[in-house]
Amino acid sequence: MKRLGVASGLLAALALSPRAQARGELDPGTNGLRLSKDSVRTYDFERAESVVGLQRAAWLKSASFPQVERTPIVNAADVAPLLTGGGEDAVEGSHAIRLGKDGAGLAIVDASLFAELAGGRFEVTLWARADGTAPQLSVLYDRDPENVFGASAQFASVRGVRTGRETSDGWAEYSTGPLDGLVWGVPVRGIVVLPSYYAEGEQSFLLDALEIRKAEGAPVAPLACTEQTALAVCGADGDCMYGHCVPSTVTWGVLPSLSQRREIAERWIQFGTRLIGDRNASQHGEKLLKPGARMLAETATSSRQFFGGLNRLVNLLRDNHTSFGSPANYTSFAPQVHEGASSVLGACFGVVDKDLLGGGLAYAVFRATDVPATGVPLKRGDVLFAIDGRDPKEWVDEVWPQVASTLPNDPASDWGPSANSLSRLITTRASAVTFVRCAPGTSCTGASRTSITIDVASAAYQLITGGVPAKTSPSFYCSQRFLDSVTVAPQADNGEDPVTTMPGSAGETRVQFDGFVGEKSWQASMTGIFGSGPARVLMDARMGHGGYYTTVEHLFHLLRGKSEPIGVVSMGRGTYDLADPPWLLQRFGTCSDARGDMWSCFQGNANGFFAKEASPPGAATRIAWLNTYDVSANDFMPRLLKGRTGIKIFAPHPTSGAFGAISSLPALWTGWSGGSLQVQDARFASDLAGASSARWESGHGVEPDVLVVEKLSDALAGVDTIVEAATAWLASGNP
């Protein structure tokens, strides 16, 4: 920002003063707000007649995602009972309106108003007092004029937030801040004020002084951009999604005030340095999160910078159990990448060793559809050569931390998880990608190698602004299994992770499962598999999403006993000011195998177990354990099995390294879900005495015994390299 000279600065300040008074100011004479006169529309709720023409909106609790039912208000008599009697029950004039009972609120659906706002920027403000529930102020954009929290996902939405201006008797100002009248050519369709989705019965709030006024500044034009050019092209207020600039209020939300940003930053510093149990992450918190969050609070000028920046700093704690949380954004502009899906590319990626292209790790297509939204079908084995002209892994390393919901603990584990999210990551944050395609059965030289460049941004932008093309294949979820090792369909969903089995080609029992969520059925399945002491088992856990501590322990005691003892002690940090005080192991070590009996074990988040069985039924079973995208309980299990006679771990890289229990965190800000925190760390040793000198394990993924990556040549031939290697070892009898 240029610095004005003193004189011109004063003139500028004087010129600005009408706008500075544009928002309601407290008038001591009336003990209430005096509203500005330059609003485009003002609702002061002084008369019931002024509400006629609006709509009554109520949450539909039966819907699977947030939807409202709207009813036009045609009679003033219908809403007159909702007007308050003034005094402290109004902050402007003599009346306010009480909303919220039975989930009801108001909707402004005025096409002519929104058309007037379309060419520039505008702001919506209101004042509210929470008497049981707080209000939710939302501005909704859509191509369909009827879709206002309707049956289809909204095109774009912005949640109003508290500005920090409040009265001594419990009224607060909410604002959207400056918004664009159009987002990618799509207009506003509704301004909705509702109670919290979770409000019940009689819970209500008071609404007063709702204003819609024009705002300064130019809308963010949907210029072509990349993640690297976002600031320069889109400006400080912009974000870059689908290769085009978009206001960051539509992606990350409204920027909180300076004092609010400071509170949020300090709270995350508290979580990330003084309460977190992951010792490795706590050190990253001191080095990166603490200074970075404080700087962001002071300097951020957009929600992309502040929330995107904080999301990145929390991810750089490098703890897969710790997450910043997500904005309540159920539109295509949700800024984070969560689950992996095939997206506009119509393809999912995995990790390969590009043996036909000089070797080294790369991302390659594991599965593709015939009719993707890009119009350029990909094939299994297509190798990703460049993203926006850059090495794909370098691009991922730069972009992914800002938009991921969480990252692996061990950076060496990044390949598999990033591959799983890559299609959606490219769709939302890249402009163009280049692939190398090798003809199957060739050495991929000369004419047998082709290059394919896809303008992803154009396809994504067209899809979002124009709707789904007439014929595209359905999207599908991604997996790091090149092929399923078990092709039997899982049993009916009982809420537990399914465990499927079938005989393998070498006489082994093949077991495929994705995690340790389960008790009776899951544990019974594993007992059934190992109870008879099978000779050879292939455990395909390549999409391991974790689960319960008790379930890990159950499987452990089936497979490893006192003849090759090992165990684990998990515990929280010692104190807020010292993660590992001298008394820690002495105090909490005895919580292993005795948890539940001592207060200190609970308060210290301490538990654990050691091998106790003399002859576990599966102790002699030869087991090939397959990993790729594995975290949490899927860290614990291979860590406990590693080194046991007759077990080998096959994987392209280590597991995540998240050794501790996860705990939910409450939401810190309007329109955001709470994040999560790892509250323990773990030590592994053959006995308790050994645990006192063992390292804290979080941050160190479980290394494979056999480093094996899907070969590009195998992928082109439809062969699962990892399963082949594991099966061959099981059949060989070699140690």
Next chain:
Amino acid sequence: MKLSLVAVSIASLSALSVACGNDDDGKLRRPPAPADLATAQPPPAAPPPRTMVTGNALPTSPVNLIADPGFGLVGAGQQAGFGSFLAFDDSFTQLTLTTTVESRSPAGFGGAVAHVLADGATDRASTPIMVLTSFQGGAGPFHAKVWVSRSTVAGAPATLTIGAKGMRASITDETPDGEAFDLTPVESATRVSGGRTWTLLRAEITKGLGYGGFFVVHTGTGGGQFLIAAPEIVAQPLVDGLVSTHSTPAFVRTRSKTDAERTAILRYRSQRQQLVPAR
């Protein structure tokens, strides 16, 4: 249909002018008997002067050692976690707390108020409930506080006593045989807002709590429902890293834990630990 106070005032003024007006023969009519004016409401009292204040994002200090001071993890559908508040009745059965957002409460918009309503409670009698959470320990001194209030079962503001019939709050260390520190009322800080009285309970614990502890609120046998807002325990070294705060030293009484406190804390630990990644 409820008339607004202004409309009623106009109606009452109209009634008076009619009652005191001249009839057609010029005689003054007698004013109506007071009973005839029983439905007329007095004009509303002028509200106290409003001032503008700066609202906080959070309900308590950012360095609060209580993980969930706004009760965001409490209630049906929410997932309890480390540092969540749990509630137990006198048979140590876990209860579900309900929460509301009351911007006139000390939590403001930044957090919810927890409502503690015992099963079968009337406005005169209730069974005791214990609400507690754990917190991380460390070097002291510590400052603990919480705001409390009381309602009738129906939710109307009611008088609260601090004691066995009403509410008490305490900090306990984490050992069975250790100490408990009672929070005491700060009379000068009592707030009245929206007809509800909020009482501040506070304690300063001069020693360190090396092994952490529990923040415990007891609701008593006097009936009604009990409200809890903005529980906080901060360590002075952490506060020193922020803007300095003014703390009013308060009396702190130490005592041994009760059997009820010991048992409730044992029940508190029965949360299944999850080893699943963040989403």
